[in-house]
Amino acid sequence: MIKDKKRSRSTRSTFKGGVLTLRRRAAGTSGEFGGCFKMDFKLFLVCAVVSLVNSEPHDPSSIEHRELTLSFTKKLLQHIQEDQITVPNPSIHLALRMSSQHNQGFENDYLLRLKTELHKDLESSLTKGKPITGQVALYILALKASCYDISTVRLDKEQLIHLLKKQIEQEKEHVAVTKRPLTNYYQYSLGILAQCVSNVRVSLHVRNKLIHAIEVGDLKHGKNEQSIDTLAMAGMALQCVKESGGGQDDARLQQALNTIKDKLLASQRPDGHMGNEFSTGLAVQALLAMGIKVSEYSDTMKALLTSARNGVYHNPMAISQVLPALHQRSYLQLKSHDCTNEDNGLILETKKVLEPMEDNVEEVSLQVEVVSSEDSSSTYFLNIPKGSSILEALKLLKLKNEYKFETEPSLWGPFLSVVNGVRARQSDRNYWHLSSDGISLNQGIDDYKIQHSQMITIKKTNY
Ligand code: B12
Structure with a gap:
């Protein structure tokens, strides 16, 4: 049982097999999050979890959910077919590979483009001395999502994973001297995550720098605003480190994970989004990775569906970060990703002809x-x-x-x-x-x- 003396009388909470379950006694408390705001912080979090796991079916049917994930997958496939000019985006490949529906021909072509065009682009950035931690990490995750043997990939004469290790070391040194990474804590976390899902041990110094940044509240977007995206990425990275064991599962690590979980839950807006429309997908992924069930009918998932319906996610990068969450998957699952028995039945319909532009545009x-x-x-x-x-x-x-x-x-x-x-x-x-x-x-x-x-x-x- 969770020890929470101020627990609401209408809410019962239990821990079953590590998964937090909350049930509501009273009818009519349908997980609406708005009512959480007048409570103190502890109760607020409990209320937030209730609104997340609430599994009473609401309006969005699972058919709608399935149709949406399918249409997002198709949008990404359409995008990679149409855009042959921009350097291929590993986050898009990652999302396509983590989907349930596949067009393996298109995916293989894109993988080839990653290994040639992205690869070349990264080499050129390295020559210019640009830090590329996040991009290398995403490249590794994309390869892993295709079950590609990353030990065979060399960049700038080094194994990809060794190059990533070097990049993270540089980031860590920069934190030690300036209190900030070379890039940002989002990329620092991505780097840890990519190392960890590749079964490479993350150094204690590296992970402790991230934990310290969490402790002092340094994961920001810009000057003041807390970065929910970064907290989510850090959550997935540290959860992976925790699960990898090796003496790294200590109290400080657990405390950092608790802080992240609390902050993600507390970031939920009355409309269900966590942070904003564009961080919600990553926040859901992080909560799933931490073992918190985010039901298809939770306010958060409903918020993602509403935003999707309203056309908020038209940028392929945005879709790529939301799609795994809609599939109730997190990047952490790449650790044991299996590419056998995959579907290969997804076909793209011919594109609709665009309507001619209106002459008298306001x-x-x-x-x-x-x-x-x-x-x-x-x-x-x-x-x-x-x-x-x-x-x-x-x-x-x-x-x-x-x-x-x-x-x-x-x-x-x-x-x-x-x-x-x-x-x-x-x-x-x-x-x-x-x-x-x-x-x-x-x-x-x-x-x-x-x-x-x-x-x-x-x-x-x-x-
Ligand atoms: C770190 C970060 C920043 C840093 C980047 C510099 C740094 N310190 O590294 C700063 C604080 C400068 C920043 C600025 C902005 N950001 Co910002 N940022 C991020 C964050 C947390 C990580 C980006 C990253 O490193 N990705 C990993 C690497 C591998 O990918 P990358 O593409 O190579 O990374 C570069 C770009 O992402 C670029 N970048 C960062 N933010 C943005 C935003 C836009 C619109 C574009 C085109 C590029 C861009 O900077 C990265 C480092 O060079 C993301 C979170 C996320 N979910 O992706 C938000 C995010 C991308 N940012 C966002 C926004 C809105 C902005 C701003 C428009 C905010 C504003 N009102 O001004 C500005 C960009 C204005 C401009 N000049 O064009 C949104 C974008 C949503 C969308 N639909 O477009 C995100 C998703 C956060 C969110 N949930 O709202 N950002």
Whole structure:
């Protein structure tokens, strides 16, 4: 039994085989999370778990769930067929391989592209001295998801896994000197996870640096905002380390895992998402990895379905992080991934012909404010067709010679890196932060579509 003196009278909780089960006595308490907010923290967490495991069937039927996972898989397959130019994305391959439905021909072609094009891209980054911890880790996970023998893959004359080890060592040294990794704790965690699922022992120093960052609350997105995505990735990495044993399963490790679990549960919004729409998939994966059942009918899964239905996940990278969660799987399962007896029946229908663009598209007015420092800012005004992206608006300004900008490619699409000649760099802990009418955006310049008149602020921000 869980010791919780302040336990609600209507909630009973038991531990069965390591899985937390909570049952509700009273009818009408259907797992709605809104009611959790007036409680103290401990009770709040219990309430959050109730809302997660609640298995009374609600509206979304499992048929809808199945159809959605299928349509996401098809979207990813469609994407890899159409986009032959961008460097292939290991996260997409990973998601396709962790699905239940497969088109092995397309998957094999993409694996080949990873091993040639991504491989070359990583070699080139290495030559330029760029840290590539996260990308190498994802590459390893993608290979493992295809049951590929990673010991046969060499990058820059080194076995891939040894290269990853070196990258993580460098990250660790950087933490020791500057208190921050070379890249970020998300990639640091991905690195630990990839090592661990490949049955490579993670050094105590490496994992302790991550545990320390969790203890002091350093897993952030930008300056202040807690990063649920990073907590989730760290959770999967440390859970894997814990399960690998080898004397590493100590109290400090367990405490870090508890902290992560509590923070993930506490991050649930009234609409069911954990953190935001784009971190929820990873949060679900982490909870599953930690042995917490996230029912298909939980508020969290319902939130994922609602967002999916509303077209929130159109970026293939977003789909790739949500799909394993919809299958109730986590990256941790790659440790014992089996590629035999797989389905190979998925076929892509021919694509629908696009409707011709309307001639009279409504225009909206846009104000773009660029803040480079406390005392330097400039503002631009323009009209753009409703539904344009920020990227399209910036291109228009560039055409008028009013404004200059550069982007860098990333797995999420173009990352705004230089504005009017000013570069915001990872090495200097600076970036161009995006907001709309004062509210921080949760999408990038290519994905955020302008539906009404507004002011976009692009502010150089340090973190
Ligand atoms: C770390 C991180 C950052 C760091 C990156 C620098 C650093 N310290 O490494 C900082 C704080 C700068 C950052 C900024 C932003 N981020 Co961010 N970030 C992440 C995080 C936690 C990990 C990224 C990573 O390392 N991936 C692993 C490596 C292997 O992949 P990668 O593609 O090579 O990584 C690079 C890109 O991801 C890029 N990047 C980071 N964030 C974003 C966001 C967008 C839209 C793009 C195109 C690229 C990009 O920086 C990474 C390092 O170089 C992800 C979480 C996630 N679920 O992926 C969120 C995430 C990708 N970020 C997000 C957002 C919204 C942003 C911002 C738009 C926030 C804002 N309002 O300004 C800005 C980007 C603005 C711009 N200039 O284009 C969202 C994207 C959702 C979406 N649908 O597009 C995520 C998913 C977080 C979330 N759940 O909301 N981010």
